[in-house]
Amino acid sequence: TVVQWLREPRVVCRSCDIPLLIDCLDIQIRNHLTRMSAKIITVANHKGGCGKTTTVVHLASELANLGNKVLVIDLDPQANASLHIGIQHPSEIVVTTAELLVGDISLLADALQEETNFEKVSLIYGSLNLGKTEDQLKEEAPRPSEELNIKLELLKDLYDFILIDCPPSLKLLTSNALASSTHVIIPIESGSQYGLYGVTDLLNHLEKIKRINPDLELLGALLIKHDERQNVCKLIRDEALKQVGKILETTIPQSTKVNQAAILQQSLLKVEKNSKVRKAFESLANEIVAKV
8 A cells, every 4th residue: 555655664865865765866767757647736716615625525536436546635724625535533633734744754654544435535634733834834844835745745656646625725735735736726606706706816826836836737717506507607607717717618516415425425426426516526527637
């Protein structure tokens, strides 16, 4: 398993003299030769309730159903993705993203949970302790926005996709997610008059992050709770295209099945695989695979 591999005896990296679980140069060489490095997708929007967690959870399920090996990283102090995917409650987990971000890379093996409610989906839990992590990063980390990227280096050739759920803010947790990612999705609540609130600030933040991660690619806005029959949804769609510049072809309809899946801690595939919303996430997964 990945955890067993991570627990192998550590060596000192030839390129940076930092004690690691595997040599950084070996990772770089292997990634270059095999071109198997994971696609790391952050789902970000500093507006709350726009569907970030829903997108991460069910996109992870559908990507895994397509045969991909998927890791979900929960950077939200509310830890809703962890509550849905994880077998244990976040409060029972000793090493979460909070401890991993400010701790040694050797904590990675303890943070990674391979047994979850979703087949082929691993999880690094979020927790309430993330509320203190940003202050710790500011005080202790030489590069506060790049700690997650350092920790993920070991995992990039072990997963096909790594999905990161972010808090509703543009502070250091979201910056760490974006700095470590290859792609970003912006979920927008289509049926809400406030759906596009703050999108310009988010886009400006992405441009700043590209100074340290120039390869970060915007996949586009993802319309959540979208109903093409409603005028407000059409207006939001047109405005999202104008502001963001890209919109994913797949849209996610509103459905009670999403809340039902969260309560049951199951995927939509298990709750009702033929439902309209499940088919939408299946379509989204196929679109993402084709684009990245």
